Amino acid sequence: MNRRAFLKGTLAAGFLAAAGTPLLSSCSGVKRSDLPASEEPARGVDEESARILRYASLAPSGHNSQPWFIKVVGKGEWIIGGDPRRRLPAVDPDNRELLLSLGAFAENLSLAASAAGYDAAMEVIAKSPHDEEVVRVNLNMAAPGKYPLERLTLRRTVKNGFLSREIASEDLKVLSEPHEGRLFYYPRGTDHARCIQEGTVESYRDQTYRDDAQKELANWIRFSNGEARKHRDGLTTEGMEITGFSGWVVRQFMDQGDVMGERFRKQGLDFAAKWADEGAGWIVITSGGSSVADLIETGRRFERTALLARERNLALHPMTQVLEEERGRREIASNHGKDVIPQFVVRVGYVDHYPAPVSLRRTVASFVRT
Ligand SMILES: Cc1cc2nc3c(=O)[nH]c(=O)nc-3n(C[C@H](O)[C@H](O)[C@H](O)COP(=O)(O)O)c2cc1C
Numbered sequence: 001m002n003r004r005a006f007l008k009g010t011l012a013a014g015f016l017a018a019a020g021t022p023l024l025s026s027c028s029g030v031k032r033s034d035l036p037a038s039e040e041p042a043r044g045v046d047e048e049s050a051r052i053l054r055y056a057s058l059a060p061s062g063h064n065s066q067p068w069f070i071k072v073v074g075k076g077e078w079i080i081g082g083d084p085r086r087r088l089p090a091v092d093p094d095n096r097e098l099l100l101s102l103g104a105f106a107e108n109l110s111l112a113a114s115a116a117g118y119d120a121a122m123e124v125i126a127k128s129p130h131d132e133e134v135v136r137v138n139l140n141m142a143a144p145g146k147y148p149l150e151r152l153t154l155r156r157t158v159k160n161g162f163l164s165r166e167i168a169s170e171d172l173k174v175l176s177e178p179h180e181g182r183l184f185y186y187p188r189g190t191d192h193a194r195c196i197q198e199g200t201v202e203s204y205r206d207q208t209y210r211d212d213a214q215k216e217l218a219n220w221i222r223f224s225n226g227e228a229r230k231h232r233d234g235l236t237t238e239g240m241e242i243t244g245f246s247g248w249v250v251r252q253f254m255d256q257g258d259v260m261g262e263r264f265r266k267q268g269l270d271f272a273a274k275w276a277d278e279g280a281g282w283i284v285i286t287s288g289g290s291s292v293a294d295l296i297e298t299g300r301r302f303e304r305t306a307l308l309a310r311e312r313n314l315a316l317h318p319m320t321q322v323l324e325e326e327r328g329r330r331e332i333a334s335n336h337g338k339d340v341i342p343q344f345v346v347r348v349g350y351v352d353h354y355p356a357p358v359s360l361r362r363t364v365a366s367f368v369r370t
Contacts, residue, residue, distance in 0.1 A: 027248040029237040030228040031358040039363045044072040044370035048116055053364045055112035055152050059303060061101035062088055062320070063220040064359050066233045068105045069367045076118070076139035079125070080106055081132045083367070090216040091207065091324045095129040099292055100343060102134055103299015104306075108152050109137065111307075114145035124293040135296060151307040156357035158315035159241050162279035162349030164188055171312045178304035179285065185348070187281040196282045196322070196345060203321035203328040204272040208265045210325075218259035224251050228360060238358040275317065279349030283316070287341050298343045310354060317347040 042050050053070060061067055067086035071079040082098050092098060106122060113120040119142040126134040166187050167175075176183045186193040207213045220234040228236045237247040258264050285305075287298040309316050322328035322345055332342055 027245065028243065029247050029251055029358075030225045030360065031238050031356070032360055033356070033358075035229075035232065035360065040365050042363070042365040042368040045070075045364070045368055049076075050364045052109060052112040052116055052118075053368065054361075055149060056105050056109035057361050057364065057367070058152050058155070058357075059101065059104035059108045060155075060157060060306065060318070061104070062092060062097040063217065064234050064239060065098075065101075065220060066362055066367070067098045067101055069369055071133065071369045073136075078137045078139075079133045080109070080135040080137060082134055084132065088216055088220075090210070090212040091321075096290075096295060096323075096343070097320065099129060099134070099295035100299035100302065103296040103301075104303035105299075106135055106137075106296060107300040107303040110300075111145075111147045111152065112149060113139055114142070115147055115149050117144040118142055124296055126292045129292055129295070131292075134292065151310070154310050154357060155307050156310075156355065156359065157239075157317060158351060158355060159275055159317050161351045161353065162275075162315055162317075162347065163351065164278070165280060165350050167280050167314070167348065167350075171314060174308055174312065175283070175305045175314070178301045182286045182288070182298075182301070183305065184284045184286070185281060186284070188279065190281070193281045196284070197276045199322045199328050199331060200276045200319050200345065201269075201273050203325040204276075204319070205269055206325040206327055207321050208269050211260070213324075214260055214265065218256040221256065221259060222360075223254050223256070232360040232362045232366075234360075236358070236360060239360075241355075272319070272321075275347065276319065279315075279317075279347045281348060283344070283346040283348050284342050285344040285346070287343050288339050290341055294341075295343070302344050309348075313350050313354060315349055315351045315354070319345055319347055 039050075039054075041047075042053070045053065057066065057068070059068075065086045065088060067082050069081045069083045071081055073079060080102055082095060082102055087095065087098060110120040110122065118139040121138045121140060123136045124134065125131075125136050167185060172185055176185075186196060217235075221240075222228040222231055222234045222236045228234075237243070237250050242250050285298065285302055287294045306316055322332070323342060336342065
């Protein structure tokens with residue numbers, strides 16, 4: 001056995017077991033704050049528009065694939081599209097999550113435009129979930145809004161450190177406001193919460209041992225700092241919350257091939273089971289239909305809630321495998337009416353220390369098309 005293989009075998013054996021426990025705080029992976037503050041100018045958009053689009057791109061997306069592009073049609077006239085090269089066909093064959101992510105992007109765009117003194121009028125133009133051009137946007141001058149844009153820069157997905165304290169009713173009221181009865185909270189310990197927890201872990205197992213899904217995940221993991229800086233998307237060690245010495249080991253010694261191995265799958269599954277057992281319970285966000293417009297609108301609602309969570313010290317962790325795997329989908333369909341369609345399954349919980357956002361974003365220039 002050569003030295004590299006030995007180190008990989010012995011050190012990485014416990015890499016996930018220590019995830020979230022920084023052993024050496026000085027060695028860290030690339031974080032958002034490590035990227036250059038100034039970017040190359042984007043062709044076809046002025047500085048103000050680039051700023052708005054930068055805020056839009058802080059939206060969450062499955063595997064951090066950032067599946068959006070912007071087509072510039074004219075001044076203040078854009079089309080938000082779904083980039084087919086950034087689809088996740090193995091876990092999202094119908095583009096359901098891609099469209100939810102575009103909805104979150106549209107919401108951020110609208111809030112940032114409003115703060116800059118524009119009303120962003122949006123019209124869904126896609127007829128099918130696979131159409132590339134999805135939402136037409138027209139920016140019209142308006143009185144500047146007062147929405148605090150730090151909410152967009154500070155929002156993040158959190159996985160570790162959830163407390164089991166139930167969500168306070170005033171916090172739940174605030175989180176529910178954007179949803180008009182389409183957000184449901186299942187507190188920890190209730191039958192429904194246990195059912196979601198079990199379904200999540202079972203579906204995670206199904207997905208982990210589905211080779212096409214695992215291969216797709218491997219393609220979006222950026223193990224080394226070099227890959228993270230090059231792509232500025234996907235799942236980095238910091239984003240996966242594998243920090244300190246464990247993060248260093250993973251960055252130095254692991255590669256995409258390891259994701260297909262038994263050890264990686266087993267440790268990922270153990271982690272999912274641990275996470276699913278922590279927190280204040282589950283939030284399920286539903287829609288009344290499955291059209292492109294329904295999914296964009298649901299993504300927008302999700303983002304509005306996600307933006308409100310941090311200042312209440314509430315961490316959100318979407319765990320969507322139950323909506324992606326056959327068994328989970330069958331179970332859900334048998335228990336819900338046709339007009340109550342779960343679109344997000346999100347673990348929720350208070351945290352003592354809210355971490356800074358770390359997931360990377362591509363430059364605006366890289367997703368603007370003229
Ligand atoms: C539609 C959708 C599905 C997601 N599903 C999962 C999931 O199953 N597990 C997970 O850990 N994160 C999930 N996420 C969170 C993304 O991984 C996260 O948004 C992305 O890595 C960027 O990180 P950030 O939210 O901290 O900016 C999902 C996000 C969206 C929008």
